[in-house]
Amino acid sequence: MLLCFSSSHRTAEFDLLERLERHAPAVTAALAEHSELVSGSVVLATCNRFEAYLDIDEPLPAARAVSAEAVIDAVSVAAGIDADVLRASSTVYCDDAVAEHLFSVSSGLESVVVGEGEIAGQVRRALQAARTAGTVTGDLERVFQVASRTSRGVKNQTGIMTAGRSMVRLALELAESRVTDWTQVRVLLVGTGKYAGASLAALRDHGVTDVRVYSPTGRAAKFALSHDVAAVEADGLQHELASADLIVTCSAVTDHVITRDLLTAAIALPGSAERRLVIDLGLPRNVDPAVAELTGVELLDLETISIHAPVEELNAAADARELVDAAAAEFAAQNAEQAVTPALVALRSHVFGVLDAEIARARSRGDSSEQTEAALRHLAGVLLHTPSVRARELARNGDAQAFVDATSALFGLEVDDVPTTRALRAVDDETAAS
Known part of the structure; x- marks a missing residue:
């Protein structure tokens, strides 16, 4: 589960942001010490925001509040700031909201001066620093890479970077x-x-x-x-x-x-x-x-x-926001697709297992040829195509469990309920590599 602790000019006084920025190395170290909870982190500290993007091991919705409190307590101790003050001066984002927030930040939509160009570079440098420190996980790398592409798209396709001022x-x-x-x-x-x-x-x-x-x-x-x-x-x-x-x-x-x-x-x-x-x-x-x-x-x-920061130029900001929202929606949809990966893997394994067994029996009888085997494997792929497409469509619409249940009902396959994002991605990666 991705989680973001965010304290910015929108939620905190500059004196508080200054203290957080000064203690950024200590906060980074403190988060790394919570290895039982935090598997990875990227800390972004700029002149008007302090944010910690975290990969949390506990994915259950009920654990979000507990994880958020643990992160706030860790930041509190490291920065020497009362935890209640931090709660009142910050926002915590979870799951898909993390991506949407990061895309908006990296595109300059959350800056004091909307559209300022420095933030995209600051986000890239924060990621590079985390890479150097060895605190970047696959999920964090992915969301930051998409954020970088999104900010470039906003810069190239809208006038917000020229309308905004540093x-x-x-x-x-x-x-x-x-x-x-x-x-x-x-x-x-x-x-x-x-x-x-x-x-x-x-x-x-x-x-x-x-x-x-x-x-x-x-x-x-x-x-x-x-x-x-x-x-x-x-x-x-x-x-x-x-x-x-x-x-x-x-x-x-x-x-x-x-x-x-x-x-x-x-x-x-x-x-x-x-x-x-x-x-x-x-x-x-x-x-x-x-x-x-x-x-x-x-x-x-x-x-x-x-x-005295100016009111954002409405047209440019609206165009940029539309691009950010679209990127966030696509990122969320891709994450949702991962929910059907175990069921798809189980279905493919079942179908190709049956196919391999039948081909082996045919070979033992001497009535099989390379052309016949190739045709049968092609047929199996064609038959699996529609269920695969349909599965991802259901997942994007929030109905991943329907495909999981159908797979179990039709083929008697035991597939767990929708697992964690990290586990799903690992399964999908293994499938792609095989």
Whole structure:
């Protein structure tokens, strides 16, 4: 059974998401320790969501609530967050709802800014990290692969990716009213990762030409060389804070890069800019929220930016939602088809067993030929085709048990009631390989 623990900007405060993101490695390790319950996991931690996609060993519907509580307790202990707070700030999805949610997330429909393009890559990297850690099961691999194909389809077939805007572009749009001439703005960019590259591109699109980059981890020189900007030395941060009109932070470090005391000292330097706008895109926060109390400082953080996120462009979002819903429905239908696999395997085994026995008797009497055997095997395949098609049709319509019962009644075959998804897929794989 697939299960997803989801805490996002829709259900939680950014402070809580920040704490979850900071403890993502501990949560991943804690889930791996529950091997009696969790057979696999993929953890997705972004600036506006924290999600754990899990493959749970217990498939029974009655166990869903128990499994969900166990997962919440594990996350609670690992992240140091009260379990009741997590329950009130999260949603748990089970079975087919997991796929539908993941497809929607990877396509940008659940983002603060609907259609933002970064999330698809973040989902892919989460899967790759889980592969490296050895926590991916076949069911998780399958649902994430379909999610990736779905997001590509949404990107290629709808306008949602161009209609939607990334977080940094939205932040710069909010900053428009504070900036007279972008070409005259001096920018300090804190961070050197992929988000920093996207931020720099957005700044240049607005006409910014004067950019300096600082890295808390010492990577400024390499980034500056590859992006044609000036690097800030480790001891030069305070001076650059004093000179900057706009400060954009997007580092992955867990401590505040810009503290109230540091910025206070920078403002006190001779020739310091009178006013400055700070855009904090980091999660955890790169900037101490207390800097907003300083004279001449305005702070835009993720929480503030999300409040101003635009209403989704209706046509593009509706088209994307239709594609996601169709993909989720097909995924659910394919899962449902697995419910008839044991009965089909039993039927095929019975028919071909009878056929092999008759051919063997014919051979013993000397009245069999290769052509006759080939014709009989072809006939058996033709006769089995319609029951196979009908079985999958029944399964897609939720009537898998009807085929199981019919197989038992007509041929006297003992077939268990609809088994677990994982067991069914294993049987189907063995059948395909034989």
